[in-house]
Amino acid sequence: MRALINAFIIHLTLNILVFLKGWNVFEGKKAARIIMIVIFGTEFLVYSIGFIFYRHLPEAFTQFSRVMGTSWMLFVLYSGGLWLIIDLAYVIRQRISHKPWRLREQSRRFKTISYFVPIVIVAGIMVHGRYQFMHPEVQQLPVTIHKPAGKVDSVRIAMIGDLHLGYMIDRNHTKRFVDLIMAQQPELILFVGDIIDGHIEPILQQRMDEELSRLHAPLGVFSCTGNHEYRYDAEEKIELLNNAGIIILRDSAVLIDSSFYVVGREDKVVPTRKPLKEILTGQSVEMSKPVIVLNHTPDNLAEEADAGADIALYGHTHHGQAFPGNIATEFVFEVAHGYKKKENTHIYVTSGIGLVGPQHRIGTVSEMVMLTVKFQP
Structure with a gap:
């Protein structure tokens, strides 16, 4: 039970951090923010139901929720790591140049590119990782x-x-x-x-x-x-x-x-x-x-x-x-x-x-x- 609770807390924390990152990127974009709410809300709901009530649900749903939830957690972990590196590099560069360094003051173009490029990279890595699992050596x-x-x-x-x-x-x-x-x-x-x-x-x-x-x-x-x-x-x-x-x-x-x-x-x-x-x-x-x-x-x-x-x-x-x-x-x-x-x-x-x-x-x-x-x- 303790392991289950720890996994749930880690999953929730990662989702919140990544959600806030996207929320900042899509500032002023109401439609994009609504899509984010739907995606994150649906994923977390399915994951939570599958892990908490797994003994009382159809087995197919339980397996789907666990496979989806753990893959999503890995995705947000890698994406969050890349975003953290990019933001730290941005702050250091701005401080060295004596320019404004607050993340909210980044240009929309920079925010958008630095948000989507890691997503594409991580998606490619995970596709390859899935292939590695499905094709044992x-x-x-x-x-x-x-x-x-x-x-x-x-x-x-x-x-x-x-x-x-x-x-x-x-x-x-x-x-x-x-x-x-x-x-x-x-x-x-x-x-x-x-x-x-x-x-x-x-x-x-x-x-x-x-x-x-x-x-x-x-x-x-x-x-x-x-x-x-x-x-x-x-x-x-x-x-x-x-x-x-x-x-x-x-x-x-x-x-x-x-x-x-x-x-x-x-x-x-x-x-x-x-x-x-x-x-x-x-x-x-x-x-x-x-x-x-x-x-x-x-x-x-x-x-x-x-x-x-x-x-x-x-x-x-x-x-x-x-x-x-x-x-x-x-x-x-x-x-x-x-x-x-x-x-x-x-x-x-x-x-x-x-x-x-x-x-x-x-x-x-x-x-x-x-x-x-x-x-x-």
């Missing part, structure tokens, strides 16, 4: 592990993170993701958590589990848990995923084809989560065989490396999802996105295939990763 990652894996000399693994299925990412998106994964013909499919975003209701209402059930690979389909699995209805969501054929590994390991291990860790929000070394010992994992670890949040890469994991796969960051979030995540995480080798451990942090909030990728990509792992003793 397939990253190819070759990895060599210097351990024997029984009769297996190589394996093609599909790694996917952060689908966030729910009110925003609906069944159509789910089908799109599943089609892309299956088109790669993986031998093993591994998720790194946050398959389901929040409440389980939209999953059940749209029968998204039917799409997830189409996922299959000769060596199986597995996942660890993510923090969003635990936001609501945790056990129900985990049971649904298991029933759909995605085996959730909760601080446990599985031996694949008597050749290598996949270890899935509980998300760090779980108080009883075990240290990786304890999992490996408790599950009698033979470290002479290759070990692949699934761990949602990449906040302590050293733990997997020190425990002797050969491959460690993570998600969670979304690489910030939209600029400047990508820059922020680079400061927060040792690896915010991409590949790194730490000691003898091959690490990959995916930016994820789904999203939380605005369905735009700006400065980042939606992706799935195809690992071609070779085992060379």
Whole structure:
């Protein structure tokens, strides 16, 4: 509830600031101001109704209001940022020239141009960002592990993170993701958590589990848990995923084809989560065989490396999802996105295939990763 209230306050504040900017630009233009009132009023009303009463409204309306509202919030955030930069530059320039600098004293021509140019720029950026989300990239990652894996000399693994299925990412998106994964013909499919975003209701209402059930690979389909699995209805969501054929590994390991291990860790929000070394010992994992670890949040890469994991796969960051979030995540995480080798451990942090909030990728990509792992003793 607190997150909902915070999002509502931020949305309201941004709308007020941007509305006042336009109100100043269209001074004396009654028709333009009326259009502004209609646009901002309608958007805020639809957004507010959809977010506050989402459990009591048709699902199509709820999804539309959330997609529209979050996209609009991103639009006003970027536009407002550009307008702020332009106005600051104007004030500084006027002060240096010892000329009047108050924004209300700008010429109508300057006001109009400086108002509409950022709108056009941001609109173009968001169209491209939407395209980036709708067309995920397939990253190819070759990895060599210097351990024997029984009769297996190589394996093609599909790694996917952060689908966030729910009110925003609906069944159509789910089908799109599943089609892309299956088109790669993986031998093993591994998720790194946050398959389901929040409440389980939209999953059940749209029968998204039917799409997830189409996922299959000769060596199986597995996942660890993510923090969003635990936001609501945790056990129900985990049971649904298991029933759909995605085996959730909760601080446990599985031996694949008597050749290598996949270890899935509980998300760090779980108080009883075990240290990786304890999992490996408790599950009698033979470290002479290759070990692949699934761990949602990449906040302590050293733990997997020190425990002797050969491959460690993570998600969670979304690489910030939209600029400047990508820059922020680079400061927060040792690896915010991409590949790194730490000691003898091959690490990959995916930016994820789904999203939380605005369905735009700006400065980042939606992706799935195809690992071609070779085992060379």
